[in-house]
Amino acid sequence: MNRINSYEELQNLAKDFSKQLEMLSPSLEEELAAENKRCNRYVSICGGTGCQSADSTKILENLQKEVDAAGLSDEVTVAITGCFGFCEKGPIVKIQPDNTFYIHVTPEDAKEIVTEHLLNGRSVARLLYEEPTIKDKVKRQDEMSFYKKQKRIALRNCGLINPEDITQAIGAQGYLALGKVISTMTPDDLIKLMIDSGLRGRGGGGFPTGKKWSFAKAYDADQKYIICNADEGDPGAFMDRSILEGDPNSVLEAMAIAGYAIGASKGFIYIRAEYPLAVNRLYIALRQAKELGLLGDNILGTNFSFDIEIKYGAGAFVCGEETALIHSIEGKRGEPTNKPPFPAESGLWNKPTCVNNVETLANIPAIINNGAEWYSSIGTAGSKGTKVFALAGKINNVGLVEVPMGTTLREIIYDIGGGIKNDRKFKAVQTGGPSGGCIPADNLDLPIDYESLTAIGSMMGSGGMIVMDEDNCMVDIAKFYLEFTVEESCGKCTPCRIGNKRLLEILTKITNGEGSEEDLETLKELAQTIKDTSLCGLGQTAPNPVLSTMKYFGDEYIAHVKDRTCPAGVCKNLVRYEITDKCIGCTKCARNCPVSCISGKVKEHHVIQQDKCIKCGACFSSCPVNAIVKG
Structure with a gap:
């Protein structure tokens, strides 16, 4: 494609490209049924990291081969897409416009999907989702309980478009917000719109996005920067990764919009190196956007220029804090610094800098395209969207x-x-x-x-x-999170470096059955001190798991300290296995014990030698008559 030279040209292309996506609309099926017409089909295969690890690329290949073999190439499009969100049920294949949603698909299922569904119009029942409560099979995505109460704005294109094809992004209104902003709005107009929308930062702090932009705009400088924080470090979190894998252009577009708002011409995406698929799709999106003139010099024929560079992070949790992140981009040790000055005044290379995370940015084009009033009508009084x-x-x-x-x-x-x-x-x-x-x-x-x-x-x-x-021990959970924060602390300030280690030592002592009531008082006092005196957000919030579990599950702490028991049976040193009178003498427990600490003859009551028991639970799991109790 040639370079796009104006906002009007972009709008016309968007209309043309949107025709490619018409078959992705579930409502089209009803329209065609009413007219008794058959339509072309679009087969989407989840191409997120999780599904790719389970052979979704091979599913794509097999489906294309079967479509070709069946002579359906002219009426069936097979394409990769981003994450559908229902990760546990992957790999996922979705067929549109009938909105059929297949789960746990394997490469071997391709032939049956093509033969049954695409050729004969019969859904493959065994691949349909079954609701866990009512045990009924559900065919359509929009009828699944998992999706019914969701409202997808940041994820609006994930699982819908091919993330490696910018024409599909444009067809789904991509870059229209950027064109509108730089062609019809002033930076002040844009900032006011963002303030009116009520969008707050989705990285954790919740600071109003429009206000952050206004602060950075207010400072004069020969150079300003926009940074996308894609350093997603929370255990079990993968929101930002999925957005970048499924809709990278929305983030690139939003960064350029933010650059226009504050007067920046350069942006950086700080992303952890262990996100190779997200990185690859970002590079593809960057290349395509630059080829079309949607990034780079004189975007859409205007005097606004903005370019983006990708910087890798090494996976340090503390680099999610904006000043530590900035130091890492500069090639320094990723440590936070005292504020003020805030990055809006003196950030990257001492220039005014605005840092927004991936999810925050993904909302911005939708807000501009639909209006501040639309966005602010969603959510609560203080938390919009x-x-x-x-x-x-x-x-x-x-x-x-x-x-x-x-x-x-x-x-x-x-x-x-x-x-x-x-x-x-x-x-x-x-x-x-x-x-x-x-x-x-x-x-x-x-x-x-x-x-x-x-x-x-x-x-x-x-x-x-x-x-x-009920099988989770809350003391052990607090210990788990403290182990993480102690490992991830940069070590710059004493409360976090030393204080969190002391918290972890006390929790370890308690879970080992060696704690005292005095330790509980020390936990509370030390946790509050760390919250009040740590340098950055990592240290200030690290005690939260301890304080919240002590507040709401204090009885479990008391049980560990006073009764020397773990109510959930998780802390090994506090667990004791006993064989009750239900024992039938089948010897299964003895045969499964790795340390041979169970004695007894066949058809006679067995006994556990407690001094040798390593609390592995093998006997408990193997007993066929539930004769072993854990206490």
Whole structure:
């Protein structure tokens, strides 16, 4: 394609390219059925990291071969796309316009999909999703409980378009917002629109995006910078990665828009090197955008120029903090610095710099195309729009979820997530990753927004949401997160470097059965001191898992310290296995014990030698009559 020289030319191309996507509309099926017409079909194969690791590339190849062999090449398009969000059910194949959604597809299923569905119009029932509560098969994506309550704005094109084809991005309104902004708006108009929309940063802090831009614009400098923070470090979080893999052009477009707002001509995407697929698709999108004149010099024939460079991070969690990230780009050690000055005044190479994370940026083109009033009508009074969560843990439906702010935890966990695995009892949900807190069942009806989560000792964070059931020990969970933050601390300030190590030592002592009531008081006091005195957000929020679990699950701490027991049976040093009178003497437990600490004759009661038992649980798992109890 040739360079696009004006906003009007871009608009005309968008209309032409949108015709490629018409068959992706589920409503088209109803229109064609009413007219008794057959339509072309579009087969989308999930090309996210998770599905690619499960052979989705081979599925794509096999489907194309079968389509060709069946003589359907002229009426069936087979293409890769980004993540559909329903990660646990991948690899996913979706057929449009009938919106049929196939899960756990293998390369060997390609022939049956083509023969049954594409040739004979019969869905492949065994590949359809089954609702976990009602056990009914569901054919269409829009009828699945996982998607019904979602509102996809940041993820609007993920699972829809081919992320390696910029024409599809343009056909889905890509770069129209950029064209509108640089052709018809002043920077002040743009900043006001963003402030009116109510968009807040989705990286964890929740600072108003428009205000951040206004601060950077206010400083005069010969050079300013836009940085996209794609250093996604929370355990279990993959929201930003999926956006970059599924719709990289939306982020590039938003960075250019932000550059126009503050007067910057250069942008950097700081992304961890262990995201190779996201990096590759970013490079493809950058190359295509530059070829079309959507990035680079004199964009769309205007005097606005903006270019983007990719910088790799080495996977340090602390580099999610904006000043540490900036130092890393400069080639320095990734450590935070005191504020002020804030990056808006003195950031990258001491120039005014604006740092926005991936999800924040992905919202911006949609806001400009649809208006501030549209966006601000979604969500709550103080938290506008939607939020993407990585829903994981003891949940039936694991995946990416985008919901309006104000949606309750209960709706996410039970209506969208399908409830707790194996019908176990819900215990807690961790939001905000290592910086967040554990929320108990009493707060399941809490509407999720920035203020509500902070008020109960957790936080929004970047969007990790880990669900726990009755088999999780909350003391052990706090210890797990402290192990992570201790490992990831940059070590610059004493409260974080030393204080968090002391917290971890006390938690380890408690889970080993060596804790005291005095240790519990020390935990609280030390955790609060670290919150109050650490240099950056990592240290200031690191004690949250400890403080929240002590607040809501204090009885478990007491049980560990006073009763020397772990109620969940997780902490090995506090677990004791006993063989009850139900024992039938089958010898299975003895045969499965790796240290031969179980004695007894066939058809006689067996006994565990406690001084030799390593608490591995092999006997407990292998007993056919549930004669072994754990306490």
